[in-house]
Amino acid sequence: MLELTGLTAGYDGGTALHPLDLSVPAGSVHAVVGHNGAGKTTLVHTVAGLIRPSAGTVRLDGRDVTGLPAHRVARAGIGLVPQGRRVFAGLTVAEHLRLSYRPPRRGGPARPSEWTPARVLELLPRLGERRDNRGTDLSGGEQQMLALARALLGSPRVLLLDEPSEGLAPVLVRQVHELVTTLADEGIAVLLVSPSPARAVECARTLTVLTSGRMTLRIAGEEARTDASALHAALELTPGAA
Numbered sequence: 001m002l003e004l005t006g007l008t009a010g011y012d013g014g015t016a017l018h019p020l021d022l023s024v025p026a027g028s029v030h031a032v033v034g035h036n037g038a039g040k041t042t043l044v045h046t047v048a049g050l051i052r053p054s055a056g057t058v059r060l061d062g063r064d065v066t067g068l069p070a071h072r073v074a075r076a077g078i079g080l081v082p083q084g085r086r087v088f089a090g091l092t093v094a095e096h097l098r099l100s101y102r103p104p105r106r107g108g109p110a111r112p113s114e115w116t117p118a119r120v121l122e123l124l125p126r127l128g129e130r131r132d133n134r135g136t137d138l139s140g141g142e143q144q145m146l147a148l149a150r151a152l153l154g155s156p157r158v159l160l161l162d163e164p165s166e167g168l169a170p171v172l173v174r175q176v177h178e179l180v181t182t183l184a185d186e187g188i189a190v191l192l193v194s195p196s197p198a199r200a201v202e203c204a205r206t207l208t209v210l211t212s213g214r215m216t217l218r219i220a221g222e223e224a225r226t227d228a229s230a231l232h233a234a235l236e237l238t239p240g241a242a
C-alpha cells in the first residue's frame, strides 16, 4: 500500500504540487490524469525520491520513506518507469535485464512476487526476440517494454508509471494497459500517470485529476466508466474527446 499525506513539492521556491493525499492499495491501479504541466511528473518524482518534498509524507506499507534518496526508495520496493523510457543506447536488451535484476536479499522487504529476467521475458516475449539488440535499435514500444522490464526486475511492491503510452501506436497502448492490469492482479500497487483519461479509466480503481498542481477531482473508476461527464468536466474536455 502506497500512502501519500499532504505531499507538497516544487522547484526554486515555487509549488508545483500542492498538498495531496492519495493512497494506492496493493493489487490496484490509481490513475492520475491532468494536462501538460499539471504536476504529474513532479508527483511521481517526489514519491520516487528524485525530488525532496517541501511537506508531507510518503509511506510504503506503513514505512515512512519520505525524503530518502532514489536508490533507497527503489530498494524499499517502489519501482519507477520514467517518462521518456530512459534506456541505455549502448547496452543490449539482455545486458539491461542482467544489470537491473535485484535478487532478493535475506532480511530484505517482502515482495508481492519475485521477478527474474526469465519471468520478465515470459511476460514480454518481444524483448526475448530482441535480446541482442542495443537500446538505440529498439522501437518506441520496445523501449517502453524494456523500461517496464527494468522496473519489474526490482520486484517492486509499488510501480510508478509516468506516461507509459506516450508516443505509442494504439495497439501498443492497449497492450501497456493490459499489462498494467496484469501487474495489479499480481498484487502490485500501481500509480499510473497519464495526460489522457481514455485508457486510464479502463484499468483504474480510482482516478485523481490534477489541475495546476491541485487535485480537482477524485472518482472511482467504476463510476467514471459508467458516466465520464464529471471526469471530462474536470479536464475541460468536450464529451467523446478523451
Ligand SMILES: Nc1ncnc2c1ncn2[C@@H]1O[C@H](COP(=O)(O)OP(=O)(O)OP(=O)(O)O)[C@@H](O)[C@H]1O
Pocket: 011, 012, 016, 034, 035, 036, 037, 038, 039, 040, 041, 042, 043, 195
Ligand atoms: N525542473 C524544473 N524546474 C522548474 N520548474 C519545473 C521543473 N519541472 C517541472 N516544472 C514545472 O512544474 C510544473 C509541473 O510540471 P510537471 O512536469 O510535473 O507536469 P506534468 O503534469 O508531468 O506535465 P507533462 O504532462 O507535460 O509531462 C510545470 O509548471 C512545470 O513547468
